[in-house]
Amino acid sequence: MTTSLASILIADDHRLFNDAVATMLRPMFKSIWQTFDGRDLLYAIQTHSPDLLLLDINLPNLNGIEAARILRRNTPSLKIILVTMYNHSHFVSEAKSIGLEGYLLKDSPSDVLIDGIKTVLSGGYFFDPKLQKQNNSTDDDFVKGFLLSRREKDVIKGLLAGKTSEQIANDLSIAYETVKSHRKNIYLKLGINSLVELIHISREQGWIN
Amino acid sequence: MTTSLASILIADDHRLFNDAVATMLRPMFKSIWQTFDGRDLLYAIQTHSPDLLLLDINLPNLNGIEAARILRRNTPSLKIILVTMYNHSHFVSEAKSIGLEGYLLKDSPSDVLIDGIKTVLSGGYFFDPKLQKQNNSTDDDFVKGFLLSRREKDVIKGLLAGKTSEQIANDLSIAYETVKSHRKNIYLKLGINSLVELIHISREQGWIN
DNA sequence: GTCCATATCCCCCATTTGGGGGATTTTTTA
C-alpha cells in the first residue's frame, strides 16, 4: 500500500498531544481519526477500520495493553504501534508477545514517528531505537517478575488509592487473608518489601498518573 | 501585537509532543522554537527572545516552576504559559503567585491552547477552564497547610525514600518518638492520614520525580 | 515580654503491615 493512502487512528487521552499529532500527520495520510478513551477506541476501530493504530498505554477505562490484546484477537489485520513515555522492558516485551508492529517513545522526535509509521504500513516492524538494550536472561527474570495477575492488579489499584488490605477485601468481596496473600505475591514478584516501593514502581510503570 | 507576528518557544522534554505542537502552531505564528531541557531553556530564551513560552513542569535538569521563577525575574516581558498534565491547585497557585500569564492542561483540546496563546499574546491571562474550582478560604488553608518546617521536610524525604520512622531517626540522629511527632504534624498539615497519600501529594507537588 | 511555631522527647493503644508457614479449588495453558 502507498502509505499516503493509509488511514490512522490515534488513541491518547492527552487531547493536546492527540490533536497535535493528528494535525502533524493529516497532510501525509488519507485519514486521521482520534479517540481519547479506551472503551471508545474499540468502537472507533469498528466504525473507521483504520489501517494503523497509534496507541497510548495510559488510557482511561481500558488500558492500552489490554486494548491491544483485544484488538489483536478481533482485528488481526490492524497494525498497532504503542506510543508511550515509558522506556521499560516490561512493556516492550508485552508489546512483542502480543505481536504488535511497533513501540515508540514519546521523547523521540517526530521523524522517528513518521519513519515508524511508514515502516509498519509497509509491512515491517518498528521498535524505537532508544529502547534499552538488555540481555535476555535478566530480561526474562524481569518480565517473569512483572507478570501480575488480574486480581493482583485489583489489589494494587486499591493500595494505590490509599486503601488498607481490609478495605480492599471489602471492595472485592473476598477475605482479608486473601488480600494479604495477593499482597505477599505482589511484593515477591516485584522484589520489594514495602508499600512505598510499590508506589514508586507503579508510577514508573505508568500504572497510575 | 498581531498574534500571527509573534514568536513562541516550546519547552517540553517529550520530543514527540513538542514536535507535534510545533508543527501545529508553525503555520499560525512567525517563529516557533523548541527546547527539551530546563537548562537549555534559559539559553534559548536569550538567543531567540520569544514573545511567549509554553512551559512544561517536568523538565530535566531544571524544573519548569523554577525555570519560570528565574525567567520572571530576568525577562519580565516574556509571557509564560505553563502546559502540564497536572490539575493541581498547588501548581496553579504557584503559577499565579509567580505571576504567570497562563496555565493549560495537556488533556485540553488544541483549540484551547490556541485560544490561550492568543489571549495571552493580546495581554490577557488564560487559566484552563477545566481547572478545579476552589474558594479562596480553602485555598488559603491549602497553601498555609503546606508550610512545612525544615525538619518536616527532612522526614518526608526519608519517608519517600522508603525508610521507616526508626531509620529516619537514625539518619537524623534524633529519637524515634521525635520522628513520629514530625510525622503526625506533617499528616495534620497536609490533611492526610496515610503514607500513600503523602507520596501521591509529593509527586503532584513535584517534590519527587 | 509574651506568644507561637519548631524541635525535641515520652507514654499508651488499636490497627496494619510484612513475612513465615500452609491448604483447597478453579482456571488457564501447554
Next chain:
DNA sequence: TAAAAAATCCCCCAAATGGGGGATATGGAC
C-alpha cells in the same frame, strides 16, 4: 488431559503505623 498458575482462605508473630494524650526548651514575631 495433565500440569501450571491463579484465586481463595487459614494461622502465627514481630514490627511499624496512626492517633491520642502529653512535656520541655529554644528562638523568632509581634
